[in-house]
Amino acid sequence: MSEKAPWITYRPELKVLDCTIRDGGLINNHQFTDEVVRAVYDTCIQAGIDYMEIGYKNSPRLFPKSEFGAWRHCDEDDLNRVVGGHDAEKTGLKLAAMADAEKSDWKVQVVPRSESVLDLIRVAFYAHQVSEAVEMINHFHDLGYETMANLMAVSNITETEIDTVLESIAPTPAGTMVIVDSFGHLYREQIDRLYKKYAAAMEGTGKEIGIHAHNNMQLAFANTIEAIILGSNRVDATMLGLGRGAGNCPMEILLGFLRNPKFSLRPVIKLLQDHIIPLRDTVEWGPLIPFNITGQLNLHPQHAIKYRKSETKDDFVKFYDELKSEI
Amino acid sequence: MSEKAPWITYRPELKVLDCTIRDGGLINNHQFTDEVVRAVYDTCIQAGIDYMEIGYKNSPRLFPKSEFGAWRHCDEDDLNRVVGGHDAEKTGLKLAAMADAEKSDWKVQVVPRSESVLDLIRVAFYAHQVSEAVEMINHFHDLGYETMANLMAVSNITETEIDTVLESIAPTPAGTMVIVDSFGHLYREQIDRLYKKYAAAMEGTGKEIGIHAHNNMQLAFANTIEAIILGSNRVDATMLGLGRGAGNCPMEILLGFLRNPKFSLRPVIKLLQDHIIPLRDTVEWGPLIPFNITGQLNLHPQHAIKYRKSETKDDFVKFYDELKSEI
Secondary structure, three states, X not given: OOOOOHHHOOOOOOEEEEOHHHHHOOOOOOOOOHHHHHHHHHHHHHHOOOEEXXXXXXXXXXXXXXXXXXXXXXXXXXXXHHXXXXXXXXXXXXXXXXXXOOOOOHHHHOOOHHHOOEEEEEEEEOHHHHHHHHHHHHHHHHOOOEEEEEEOXXXXXXXXXXXXXXXXXXXXXXXXXXXXXXXOOOOHHHHHHHHXXXXXXXXXXXXXXXXXXXXXXXXXXXXXXXXXXXXXXXXXXXXXXXXXXXXXXXXXXXXXXXXXXXXXXXXXXXXXXXHHHHHHHOOOOOOOHHXXXXXXXXXXXXXXXXXXXXXXXXXXXXXXXXXXXXX | OOOOOHHHOOOOOOEEEEOHHHHHOOOXXXXXXXXXXXXXXXXXXXXXXXXXXXXXXXXXXXXXOOOOOHHHOOOHHHHHHHHOOOOHHHHOOEEEEEEEOOXXXXXXXXXXXXXXXEEEEEEEEOHHHHHHHHHHHHHXXXXXXXXXXXXXXXXXXXXXXXXXXXXXXXXXOOOEEEEEEOOOOOOHHHHHHHHHHHHHHHOOOOOEEEEEEEOOOOOHHHHHHHHHHHOOOEEXXXXXXXXXXXXEOEHHHHHHHOXXXXXXXXXXXXXHHHHHHHXXXXXXXXXXXXXXXXXHOOOOOHHHHHHOOOOOOOOHHHHHHHHHHHO
16 A cells, blocks of 8 residues: 555455445345345446445344335245345355344354355344354354344443453454444544554554444444444445444445446446435435434434424424433 | 643643634635624633634635635725724734735735734745745734745645745744645655654754644544654634634644643533534535545545536545546
């Protein structure tokens, strides 16, 4: 990498993961049409994106199929219906699913990699669930999958807790440890410190550091760049930033920043126009004022999501006053 | 400033300038109602904001009063009608106006500071206009005003040109030299290099470095933080990011970041709700896809603004194809 103008060069080892359907499905209970999921899939291939996270491998007991769409569970039948015959080598795209600690029947929900179109399982967990997360990572690895470890809500725990999580994850076969700013609360200097902490803890293990940012303060893209500058080689983004609450790092902005000629922005713009912008008629996401406020206050976006379903949804002063008096 | 967690402390010398009416007026030819201008003014006082830039001191010959509202010219009569009797000392708020090189009748349009409610004149100029800018700064200084130098479109000129501008501005009485990313094109590492270049050139002159960012790639707030971290003590923002094209650094996010207890976020949220959000019915701004694209391509937002007035305004692929074929 040039020391002079690194923003016009690239690192070939940097890989982009699209989590539009997985994270976006938290807004609509994963009730996407097959057409939209397929369009995102086709776009990922055309745009040169490396991974597409197509949903969760979470429990149908906890998320009944009467209420939740196929991408909350990612049954092999559903995967095969929409992306059957997927060929990672030919397309350059690997498929991924996420399993949440305590929310996944992971011992029975995941078939061996050789029997699935999936290549990667990401394990999402809160700090206190790290022991289950380690078991999950080992299990998925034994089934043949690549794995990543996603410690959620990192802005809400102590540095000692983070250290303990990192110590537990370091010896696992997870290929990547991901910095996850679930509340969209982190500023640039905090990303720096976390990156350095994660990188130091993973040194010598061969693990990459990932970044998954939320956009409460319009910092998702900026924090993603920051992690990239520091050395992160696994970065998450979603189409038009689709995702719970304030949403995620927008793919269309990220791809415009990356200089690897294998990436192509045009198919992404076409997808936004044809499939993602129309979703705005039925679901809401983006860095709206209530999400600015929860981000600033380091609170779960759920406060704002609930408020946006209330009768006073546009009274932002009331929301601010209520939150400030409660915390 | 603490070396450990600077994001929870503050620098008392950091001052915030609101340019909602000045920059936002580029969308609507400065046709704001007095009520809105007054509401922004009242909010600036309540929120502890340091400066409010209320408009331009630009020429009524070039911007006829039949087409352009009062805040394109900031005649003293108009100022006095809306903020007459303004007391900077009592309110803690200083009023500012901007004069553009080649667009201002600056020799006749500006009365001495002692006869005006204004305290600060900002001089905006392109690199090739620096000689006129120096004359303007000297003139306004002689009239008793604080002055700032705003070199526009810095992403579009060479480093040598920037150096020459900075050499010309350094000996002037301007109190601040502002980094202005007119095209919303700059990434974090570019802000770093510009900040260091500006700071080095102004060393020993007592000048502050300012930052004025645009939001084409959702980086206005992030780039503003970046400049603050590096030492910038004069920062621009607008209410809800109101401003030409993609808009500016949103005040509501900036104030949530600053830890000086003199700042108050609540009046800003109230203003957004009562006066700024309703403007969306008649004017468009924000980091929409066409502005993402012009920002990435380092083009003037005017390309996107024009396109958004065309019949195919929502066909972003067409816009992308056209721009890519033209450049």
